Amino acid sequence: MRPEALTPLQIDALRELGSIGAGHAATALSQLLDHPVDITVPEVKLVPVSNVPMVFGGPETLVGAVYARLLGDVSGGMLFIAPRGAMLTLIDLLRNREPGSTQSMNADEEALATHAASVLISAYLAAVSRLTHLSVLPSPSAFAFDMMGAILQVATMEIGMKADTAILVLTSFVDERAVVDAALFYLPDPESLDVILGRLGIV
DSSP: OOGGGOOHHHHHHHHHHHHHHHHHHHHHHHHHHTSOOEEOOOEEEEEEGGGGGGGGTSTTOEEEEEEEEEEESSOEEEEEEEEHHHHHHHHHHHTTOOTTOOOSOOHHHHHHHHHHHHHHHHHHHHHHHHHHTOOEEEOOOEEEEEEHHHHHHHHHHHHTOOOSEEEEEEEEEEOSSOEEEEEEEEEEOHHHHHHHHHHTTOO
16 A cells, blocks of 8 residues: 555554654653653644655755665664754754754764664654564664755665655654654654554454
8 A cells, every 4th residue: 555545544553653652752762851741742744755855944955864774674774854954853862962062063973863763763662663573773874964855865775675665654752941842753654654553453
């Protein structure tokens, strides 16, 4: 099944899956920061891959992104994306700095961002695995800090996607000092989407 052919019931099931996955991701981030982090109720949308750059303002918007291929019972890719300011704020939180301190990223901070996003992606996929009883693991992740359009182009080439529609989980991570707006994009191939919906009992 192609994502654009999903019924409202199937979309609701994927929205619930996204909410649970984002909750697990927030728990993982709390453990990284060693203090509680809340999340807003995730907004789950289906968007054409070609429209993904518009989510954060257009293809020339500067963002930080971490992407990975999916391995195991399903295939496709996963992208964690945050606008430039949000990514720098996330670095401040991870470094226990006052938000606004980080103005640019060096190699160590790129590695830190990659690790944090990889933990979030892994936590999200672990929730999917538990709910569907599927084995879903991320490949080693890659970091990019560039314009949204360029990142999407490189990511789709690296992942070797067959999908033309993305499942967007848009949320904000909130702690006592800052709000980090971010998004997880699940880029499924049609066959994998069939498998997930079958395991959820909605086909």
